[in-house]
Each structure stands twice: as C-alpha cells, then as structure tokens.
Amino acid sequence: MKKVFFAIAIAATIFTGCSKDDDDEITRVPVEGEISGNITASKTLAYGNYTLKGMVKIQSGVTLTIEKGSTITADKTSGETGLVILNGGKLIAEGSADEPIVFTEKSKVAGSWAGIIMYGDAPIVNSATASAPQTAKSEDGLDLSYGGANESHNGGTLRYVRVEYAGQVITTNQKEHNGFSFYSVGSGTTLENLVSYKGNDDGFEFYGGTVSGKNLISYGNADDSFDWQDGWRGQANTNWFAYQTGIANYGVEVEAKSVNNAFWPKVTNITLKRAANTGTEAASEKQYDAFQFKAQGNGDFSNIVIDGYTSVETGFGSAVQIRDLATYTDQVLTGKVKLTNVKTSNTPVLFLSQNSGGVFTVNAASFGANWSTSTTATGAALTGGKWATVDGVNLLANL
Template sequence: MKKLLYAIAISATIFTGCSDDEEETPAKVPVEGEITGDITTNRTLTFGNYTLKGLVKVQPGVTLTIEAGSTFTADQADGEDGLVILNGGKLIANGTANDPIVFTAKTKIGGQWAGIIMYGDAPIVNSATAPAPQTAVSEDGQSITYGGSNATHNGGSLRYVRVEYAGLVFNNNTREHNGFSFYSVGSGTVLENLVAYKGNDDGFEFYGGTVSAKNLISYGNADDSFDWQDGWRGQENTNWFAYQTGIANYGMEIEAKGVNNTFFPKVTNITLKRAANTATESQNEKQFDAIQFKSQGNGDFSNIFIDGYASIEAGFGSAIQVRDLATYTNQIVGGKVKLLNVRLANTPVTFLSQNSGGAFTVNAASFGANFTTSTTATGAALITGRWANVDGVNLLANL
C-alpha cells in the first residue's frame, strides 16, 4: 500500500510540475491556396502560402483581410499579376515585425509583377486652370480615373508588408507598375513598415492624395526609390530609407505636374544611400541625384542623411538637383522647399542646375533659411526583424 501511495504521489508531481504557461504551442500550419479574379464580398485569407494569379481587384464596398505571416507568389508566366484595391475597397494587411505579409515572385528577378496598387478619391492637382476637384487617368494600363475631394479616404491598413521583384513595365508612362502605387489615396489609410525590394521601376509612388507613410524601406529598385506627382501632400511621413544598388536613378523624384501650388508634403528622418558602382537605367540619361525637384515639385524635409551620390562624370550626380527654371523660381526661391538638417557623405556636389527653361544657379543662398546643414543628422530609424530581411539579406545593414 505504501508503494502504491508513493507511485501516485510521484505521478501527481509529474503532471503538476508543468503549468499551462510552460506547455509548447504547436507551430501554426499555413494553408495553401490561390487568389485570383475580383473580390466581390468581404473575405479573410488565413495564414498561408498563396499563388497570386492575374490582377486581383478588391471591389468598392469590399474588404480583403490578410492574416500576418502570409506569403503570396506571382508568376509572370501566367500573365500580369497584381493586387489592386479599387476606390471604396479596403485592404487590411497587418503583419508584424517578425511575421510580415510578403508578396514575392516565383522568378526572383525585378519586373515580374504589378505590385500593390491602391486607388482613392482624395484631392490631386494636375492642371493650373481646371477647377477642383481634379482627376486623372492611371498610368498602369488600367485607365482608371482617380482624384476627387475626399481628403480622408480610407483604403485600409498596411503594416509590415513587403513587396519583392515587382515593377512590371510594358510601356513607360502608359503601362508601368511600381512596388507600391498609391493613386489619390487619403489620410484615413494606414501605411506603416513597408518594404519595396528589387523592383524594376519605382519602389513607392504617390499620385496625389493626402495619405502619409511611416517606416519605409526602398531597397535595390531600378528607377526611383520614392517618387510622387499630382500634388501629393501627406503630412505625417517619417523614417524613409532608400538603398540604391545595381541599377537606380533618383533617391526621391519630386514633381507636381507643373502646377505652382501652395501645399506640399512633409517628411522627417530620411536616409538616402547609393552603393558604389550603381549604374543608371539609361546611359543616355545619367542623372542619379539623391533628391530631384522638377515641374513645380516642393516639400518640407528634415533630418536628412545623404551618402554615396558621387559624380560619375561632370554634370551628373549630386545631393540636390533642380531641373527647370519655373521650379527654381516658384518653389526654391519662393520658399516652398525646406531642406533642414542635411548631412552629406561621399557626395562632393551639393547642388546641380539643369537649366531647363532658362539659366539659373541653385545654391544654398537660393533657399535662404530653408536650407541648413548638420554634422549630427541621423536620418531614418527603423526596427529590426524578419520584415526587413530577404533571403538572408539584412536590409538595414547599411542604414
């Protein structure tokens, strides 16, 4: 009897020695699936590995929700793939730092698919004479009209989302895609901790609108890291990091369709870096400045670190380029461009004038008090995690 009671006591000790908190949680198994066609009713994609087939369009009034850690793979062999959120539709794609939502390509080469495209009806400006609200037609080959008066348009929430090997281009300016394309997206949309990796066109492009974006990485994209037009005016942008390597043009290409506007975007904490021996897309146009202003582009920028924009030959390569006389006169001298707390490294030429539309010389005096330098500017600050790692490459190693 004593032996039996002793065995029972030992058994009780074994079974009560581990609390519920100490039990291992079984690994979550991803589902396998395909996403294709129009999304016409609210849909949630559970954690899984999906094939992205065709231009998948989230229709107006519909919400597509994607669980953290999911992966979507495009294959150019089946045609033009991409995820499109039409005006009135919503994408809720909230990953985490260690469980990002990843969109990639079967063939890991830039230009394989169309990336993520979102449409809204926030304000744009592309004409100096047309009354508001103004509209335009998309340059992605879908010929979708964008623009409007809904400044708070809400296209959903994208957090910790990575787009790889996008930038499918058929024809420049008429049918081309970026990593992320935001057409008149409004301030109600959340864009945070996003990565555009090794696409064949721009990493991020804003076509007007009022949306802001925080904690962005544009890495190895073949055209511009960040690009905008149509009078984009997001006000709460911060922590932008561009690393240009292989082939690339501008770190930031800034324009406003030639409209002398009185509004502008605001971006704080910017790091623009260019690796040695990075080439430009075309040998006929060797421009690769860190920041380029043209067509009345403007903005308020601060805490900027620029590194590696050394001239490959006279007249090419600088920290800040102004392309045309109208932009110089109305935006730079007119006080609508602020570049505050700028630190340069390995960038011998600070200012470059292209003299389109008439001769001018841009320099620090052109900005008045709106250009200041700093020896301590830190640029972007971003957290580490799987969201910023691709195939063993730590995207923040050069930050």
C-alpha cells in the same frame, strides 16, 4: 465578372497542447490557396501560402483581410499579375516585425509583376486651370480614374508588408507598375513598416492624395526609390530609407505636373544611400541625384542623411538637383522647398542646375533659411526583424 477562387488544401490552424508553465503553445500550419479574379465579397485569408494569378481587384465596398505571416506569390508565366484595391475597397494586411506579410514572385526577377496598387478619391492637382475636384487617368494600363475631394479616404491598413520583384514595365510611360502605387489615397489609410525590394521601377509612388507613410524601405529598385506627382500632400511621413544598388535613378523624385501649389508634403528622418558603382536605367539619362525637383515639385524635408551620390561625370550627380527654371523661381526662391539638418558624405556636389527652361544657378543662398547642414543628422530610425530581411540579408545593414 469573375469569381475569386481560394483553393484551400489544408486546415488554417492546428492547436496542440503543451504543459509548459500551464500555457498552450500554438503551432500554426499554413494553408495553401490561390487568389484570382475579382474579389466581390469581404474575405479573410488565413495564415498561409497563396498563389496570385492575374490582376486581382478588390471591389468597392469589399474588404480583403490577410493574416500575418502569409506569403502571396505571383507567377509571371501566368501573365500580368498584381493586387489592385479599387476606390471604396479595403486591404487589411497587418503583419508584424517577425511575421510580415510578403508579396513576392516565383522567379525572383525584378519587374515580374505589378505589385500593390491602391486607388482612392482624395484630392489631386494636376492642372492650374481645372476646377476642383480634379481627376486623372492612371498610368498603369488599367486606365482608371482617380482623384476627388475625400481627404480622409480610407483604403485600409498595410503594416509590416513587403513587396518583392515588382515594378513591371509593359509600355514605358503608358503602362508601368511600381512596388507600391498609391493613386489619390487618403489620410484615413495606414501605411507603416513597408518594404519595396528589388523592383524594376519606383519603390513607392504617390499620385496625389493625402496619405502618409511611416517606416518605409526602398531597397534595390531600378528607377526612383520614392516618387510622387499630382500634388501629393502627405504630412505625417517619417523614417524613409532608400538603399540604391545595381541600377537606380533618383533617391527622391519630386514633381507636381507643373502646378505651382500653395501646399507641400512633409517628410522627417530620411536616409538616402547609393552603393558604389550603381548605374542608371539609361546611359543617356544619368539620373543619380539624391533629390530631384522638377515641374513645380516642392516639399519640407528634415533630418536627412545623404551618402554615395558621387558625380561620375561633370554636370550629373548631386545631393539636390533643380531641373527647371520655373521650379527654381516658384518653389526654391519662395521657400516651398525646404531641406534642413542635412548631413552628406561621399557626395561632393551639393547643388546642380539642369537649366531646363532657362539658365539659373542653385546654391545654398537660393534656399536661404530653408537649407541647413549638420554633422549630427541621424536620418531614418528603423528597427529590424524578419520584415526587413530577405533571403538572410538584413536590409538595414547599410542604414
């Protein structure tokens, strides 16, 4: 097992006196260091600038704490790089609005590293016949097992954390990374004020679990802004903002591994915006709906603003796409897909049926009371600061 090496070049903090109002002003000088190998003992990284090398894994029983204002920089020339919190390990990364903790990559090229990956043992459901608790193997190339019965699993606290240029895809559908990947993470974990910026895959992906995310920004990610599977069931999600620009697929992709679950996640205050002339990853796929439901995906969503999901070709592009007959029959018609207080603009097609598995027509009547429009929906409510600013660009300017 490798040891973690922290090369500290200068002192963590320097205190200088100041007579102003008899108070002391504190000048913090960043340390310089390197993070690599497995983290096998609990550590605190002082405020500083760190180079991340390789797939660094926080082991079970170990806590890594990162002080606010720190910057961690990956370098794709050193190979596959990411920060992995294994089940039983914890990451405490508590920044602030003006001193966020930033994970970035040296070249500033989308898809250059693996982002933050967290594992837990909260419940997943990916088979209608398997006995509980169910497990699965990760799709990140680490081939790690996730799933369990611990609904309150605690993987730590991530607050005011930004991940940039992640979403490394090594083998499609077999070895893919996102900005943030949460594998069966539990409700004891805190996820607040997080940004996934210009990655090459999904901004945020939940693989089952019970964790919730508050104040999330997915900006300029090339696949889906928000995505989940394996029966994710977070209940306290609020203030999600997606801005899709350049290349992007769905605003929100919802699936449940074809399992007709009796539960669903809940998200309030959502803004999904797609810039003009935004393309898709593959010309043959044309995936540019605000919401896509497939493989028995469901959910309760309210106070939603949708803008810019314009149909550029008949049969593609809408506010809400239902991909297959089973999802339409088992989820939409039974009230397990709820979209209420929805305001749309520059999105002429509200509903789209892809007719996989059989012919069906989805419309407002399909949802009954579980669909409602509004002219006063406000969507996400987020407060700016350095946490939501990259290279002088305010990520909330289009909110």
